[in-house]
Amino acid sequence: MSQASPPLAGAAGRGWSRPVVIGIVLLVTALVIGAPVAAVFVQALSQGVGYALDSLAQPDTRAAIWLSITVAIVVVPINTVFGIAAAWAIAKFRFPGRKLLLAIVELPFSVSPIVAGISYLFVYGGQGLFGPFLEAHDLKIMFALPGIILATTFVTAPFVARELIPLMQLQGNGDEEVAATLGAHGWQTFFRVTLPNIRWGLLYGVVLCNARVLGEFGAVSIVSGNIRGETNTLPLHVELLYHDYNAAGAFAAALVLTLVALLTLFVKTILERVTGSAGALHGS
Amino acid sequence: MRRLPVVTAAVLLALGGLPAFADAPSTILNASYDVSRELFVAVDQAYAAKYLKDTGKTLEIKQSHAGSSKQARSILEGLDADVVTFNQATDVQVLADKGFVASDWTSKFPHGASPYYSLPVFLVRAGNPKGIKDWNDLVRDDVKLVFPNPKTSGNARYTYLAATAYAKEAFGNDEAKVNDFVKKFLANVVVFDTGGRAATTTFVEREIGDVLITFETETTGIRKEFGTDKFDAVVPSVSLLADFPVAIVDKVAEKRGSTEIAKDYLNFLYSPEGQTILAEHGNRVRDEAVSARFADSFKPVRLVTVEAVFGGWPAANKTYFGSDGLLDQQLAGQ
Amino acid sequence: MGMGGAGALPRRRLSTAGGKGQGRVVPGFRLSLGITLFYAAIIICLPLATLILVGARLGPADYWAVVSSPRALASYRVTLGAAALATMFNTVYGFALAWVLVRYEFPGRRVLDAIVDLPFALPTAVAGVALTAIFAKNGWFGEPLGALGIKVAYTPIGIALAMAFTSLPFIVRTLQPVMEELDGEIEEAARTLGAGTVTIFFRVVLPILVPALLAGVSLAFARCLGEFGAVIFIAGNQPYSTEITALLAFIRIEEYDYPAAAAIATVMLGTAFVLLVVTNAVQALARRHELAP
Numbered sequence: 012m013s014q015a016s017p018p019l020a021g022a023a024g025r026g027w028s029r030p031v032v033i034g035i036v037l038l039v040t041a042l043v044i045g046a047p048v049a050a051v052f053v054q055a056l057s058q059g060v061g062y063a064l065d066s067l068a069q070p071d072t073r074a075a076i077w078l079s080i081t082v083a084i085v086v087v088p089i090n091t092v093f094g095i096a097a098a099w100a101i102a103k104f105r106f107p108g109r110k111l112l113l114a115i116v117e118l119p120f121s122v123s124p125i126v127a128g129i130s131y132l133f134v135y136g137g138q139g140l141f142g143p144f145l146e147a148h149d150l151k152i153m154f155a156l157p158g159i160i161l162a163t164t165f166v167t168a169p170f171v172a173r174e175l176i177p178l179m180q181l182q183g184n185g186d187e188e189v190a191a192t193l194g195a196h197g198w199q200t201f202f203r204v205t206l207p208n209i210r211w212g213l214l215y216g217v218v219l220c221n222a223r224v225l226g227e228f229g230a231v232s233i234v235s236g237n238i239r240g241e242t243n244t245l246p247l248h249v250e251l252l253y254h255d256y257n258a259a260g261a262f263a264a265a266l267v268l269t270l271v272a273l274l275t276l277f278v279k280t281i282l283e284r285v286t287g288s289a290g291a292l293h294g295s
Numbered sequence: 296m297r298r299l300p301v302v303t304a305a306v307l308l309a310l311g312g313l314p315a316f317a318d319a320p321s322t323i324l325n326a327s328y329d330v331s332r333e334l335f336v337a338v339d340q341a342y343a344a345k346y347l348k349d350t351g352k353t354l355e356i357k358q359s360h361a362g363s364s365k366q367a368r369s370i371l372e373g374l375d376a377d378v379v380t381f382n383q384a385t386d387v388q389v390l391a392d393k394g395f396v397a398s399d400w401t402s403k404f405p406h407g408a409s410p411y412y413s414l415p416v417f418l419v420r421a422g423n424p425k426g427i428k429d430w431n432d433l434v435r436d437d438v439k440l441v442f443p444n445p446k447t448s449g450n451a452r453y454t455y456l457a458a459t460a461y462a463k464e465a466f467g468n469d470e471a472k473v474n475d476f477v478k479k480f481l482a483n484v485v486v487f488d489t490g491g492r493a494a495t496t497t498f499v500e501r502e503i504g505d506v507l508i509t510f511e512t513e514t515t516g517i518r519k520e521f522g523t524d525k526f527d528a529v530v531p532s533v534s535l536l537a538d539f540p541v542a543i544v545d546k547v548a549e550k551r552g553s554t555e556i557a558k559d560y561l562n563f564l565y566s567p568e569g570q571t572i573l574a575e576h577g578n579r580v581r582d583e584a585v586s587a588r589f590a591d592s593f594k595p596v597r598l599v600t601v602e603a604v605f606g607g608w609p610a611a612n613k614t615y616f617g618s619d620g621l622l623d624q625q626l627a628g629q
Numbered sequence: 630m631g632m633g634g635a636g637a638l639p640r641r642r643l644s645t646a647g648g649k650g651q652g653r654v655v656p657g658f659r660l661s662l663g664i665t666l667f668y669a670a671i672i673i674c675l676p677l678a679t680l681i682l683v684g685a686r687l688g689p690a691d692y693w694a695v696v697s698s699p700r701a702l703a704s705y706r707v708t709l710g711a712a713a714l715a716t717m718f719n720t721v722y723g724f725a726l727a728w729v730l731v732r733y734e735f736p737g738r739r740v741l742d743a744i745v746d747l748p749f750a751l752p753t754a755v756a757g758v759a760l761t762a763i764f765a766k767n768g769w770f771g772e773p774l775g776a777l778g779i780k781v782a783y784t785p786i787g788i789a790l791a792m793a794f795t796s797l798p799f800i801v802r803t804l805q806p807v808m809e810e811l812d813g814e815i816e817e818a819a820r821t822l823g824a825g826t827v828t829i830f831f832r833v834v835l836p837i838l839v840p841a842l843l844a845g846v847s848l849a850f851a852r853c854l855g856e857f858g859a860v861i862f863i864a865g866n867q868p869y870s871t872e873i874t875a876l877l878a879f880i881r882i883e884e885y886d887y888p889a890a891a892a893i894a895t896v897m898l899g900t901a902f903v904l905l906v907v908t909n910a911v912q913a914l915a916r917r918h919e920l921a922p
Contacts, residue, residue, distance in 0.1 A: 047759035096664035104656050115669050122901040123855030125875040126894045130676035133683050136372040140679050154374045191796040197656035217704045226752025228818045228858035236374040238359045246754040254492040256520045272750035280743045340800045447883040486865045501765040626868050627699045
């Protein structure tokens with residue numbers, strides 16, 4: 012709504028306070044948010060654009076980029092399906108344990124990624140709950156792609172659901188009830204009625220989920236075996252290069268992630284303009 | 296609900312069905328300590344070339360680097376490393392105790408399965424502005440130190456024990472005085488990173504601290520990378536011998552059929568070519584001819600051993616590094 | 630609904646669910662709930678339950694010894710202290726930012742609105758290396774600050790800074806919608822009655838915003854407590870002074886001390902859960918107090 016509705020001329024908006032408040036906020040934002048982003052650009056390009064591109068073309072860095080993309084390709088659809096299902100169940104129905112379920116779905120948001128990584132290690136690690144079973148069947152989860160996927164799935168679980176639940180609650184069940192009364196079956200109702208209603212919110216959740224998937228660090232750092240060119244995601248690779256005496260290379264990799272983040276914000280802004288609703292991102 | 300089994304199957308397939316590793320041993324994984332990154336780039340390249348010449352096949356050697364103990368833990372948890380090249384025997388012993396490595400691993404390769412060694416030395420800023428000469432300079436109030444966390448880094452355990460060994464000699468085993476010395480030493484540490492390389496980055500790139508204490512090989516690498524005019528290496532009067540052990544992770548190698556390659560790879564480290572690469576990267580080596588050629592790069596130093604001073608690694612680990620060991624107490628008392 | 634007995638929902642009652650009026654004709658209850666429960670069980674509950682199990686293996690005495698060890702206590706102090714500092718900063722700055730975005734029109738407002746979410750979109754590790762680069766001794770801000778004798782990187786202030794960066798959007802985005810609904814009429818009315826600007830702000834505006842502000846603050850605070858990626862680079866990671874609880878758990882894992890890692894992680898998990906419950910309660914309160922649209 013900050014996009015759509017014109018700002019209100021409130022009481023505090025008069026006189027000298029207005030430019031001062033705006034000025035201070037802009038200055039602090041430049042220092043706190045702008046400067047780190049600028050630093051990434053400056054450091055990444057400190058040895059020239061050619062050097063940055065060269066370091067991105069290194070086999071290990073390319074492998075890290077591909078690994079991160081692979082993880083996103085698997086995790087984002089899983090969490091999208093889950094997000095829709097969870098929102099559908101929680102927003103459209105009342106049932107015992109609903110609030111508890113909501114709390115569980117939201118839990119990965121407030122719990123530290125480190126806790127997530129440790130927990131997964133206890134389940135799938137060699138000494139863990141399923142360790143002996145996995146070893147007997149020669150299945151690898153920890154320190155391989157499945158472990159990275161699982162940990163990332165946990166950390167980004169609530170993104171889509173949290174976007175959709177308030178939206179579906181706001182829209183109510185009227186449209187679906189009408190559709191059902193007119194004889195539409197379940198999937199028809201979903202694809203023809205509900206999906207068009209929630210598509211922008213859904214896309215918004217997917218975009219945020221994707222950004223977070225690509226950027227996950229803490230949980231993945233526990234379940235990845237740090238194998239160069241194999242189980243290093245791009246954020247882990249930033250750390251690795253950073254400690255490889257290759258600060259410029261590390262920042263070049265960080266720049267890729269920063270550009271993805273900026274692109275995410277751009278897409279998000281476009282989506283907000285389309286829907287005309289402000290990003291009550293995690294609030295409401 | 297009828298769709299649920301399909302979803303279940305798809306999820307399980309996505310989660311569990313992925314192949315663990317390339318099955319054909321056209322790759323092997325070497326799990327190594329943190330600061331050996333550049334060393335093994337060079338070693339792997341040379342060995343891959345030799346392997347191609349010998350067999351006509353290509354071999355890709357993958358590397359994983361982290362604190363030595365962390366690596367041992369990862370292997371126990373399922374990291375499929377074919378060989379380990381660690382900086383501390385205990386970390387290999389952990390693997391041997393759990394049946395991942397042969398129990399007689401020290402006799403599988405020459406020199407107690409340790410193709411090279413190093414020692415903790417000091418790296419100071421150009422011109423040595425604080426006049427650091429020996430361990431006793433490191434407990435001065437005006438000196439700030441950087442070295443990694445002894446709990447996670449083999450590198451730092453050597454540093455900690457070397458300082459303790461110095462104090463034991465200086466104070467004639469007066470426990471209280473030794474304890475005070477080590478406490479002051481720890482109090483001067485400004486950053487505890489989890490691995491040796493992170494400590495290097497802190498000292499070199501972020502310009503934190505007056506002295507970095509790390510393996511001699513790392514100080515050689517830093518001066519090579521950043522210029523000999525930026526940092527000086529200081530070799531103290533006494534330091535601790537750091538044997539760098541190697542072993543085949545039999546449990547993994549047998550499964551993957553890579554035992555022969557793994558053995559050949561580790562033997563390569565003992566060959567004149569391998570020893571030369573090791574020496575070029577600032578490691579002290581066993582081959583006498585190679586050693587003689589690099590004599591100028593390595594200052595003579597009196598080395599004491601963990602066995603002689605601390606009664607071996609198991610005892611040292613128990614006394615100093617275990618939960619509520621001396622290290623914990625010394626850190627807590629600050 | 631009780632927050633106790635985590636885990637199993639009473640299964641036999643599911644078939645009757647959806648019967649309370651609105652849900653009856655809407656399809657897909659079983660499928661959507663089935664997927665949700667399956668996923669929640671496998672992805673969320675199983676790992677966390679295992680964590681609690683591993684922690685519980687310690688037994689009460691040892692558990693208590695681990696979570697109340699001096700080093701753990703110090704890490705709570707560091708984490709809570711830095712999180713409190715970061716949240717205080719964000720309360721003021723986030724409030725001002727939301728206010729400016731809602732109340733004022735100025736060039737660049739939309740850009741400002743967009744970049745508020747940057748800390749959400751930017752990977753925490755990138756934020757960590759970038760903040761470290763800026764605030765290190767030889768960095769853009771680190772050098773002038775160092776000349777003034779202020780050290781940020783590798784101190785608790787650095788930790789707070791990294792936390793503030795990653796948690797800022799929570800407060801702004803929670804406040805913004807409520808501020809938007811707060812139209813000028815009440816303030817005008819108060820002004821007509823002779824109230825001054827300061828009085829209006831503290832007596833009229835702030836009370837309306839407090840529930841939303843509290844919700845945002847508790848969300849941001851929870852995020853600060855769990856932050857790892859951004860903090861790890863800028864913190865000195867020195868036990869007892871700049872070691873956060875997440876790092877201590879991480880170090881215990883690296884030390885192969887699993888029970889201790891599990892115990893510390895359960896403390897973090899419990900804190901996160903309590904904060905989540907508090908946040909939801911505050912938000913429910915906020916909704917009740919919201920002005921009619």
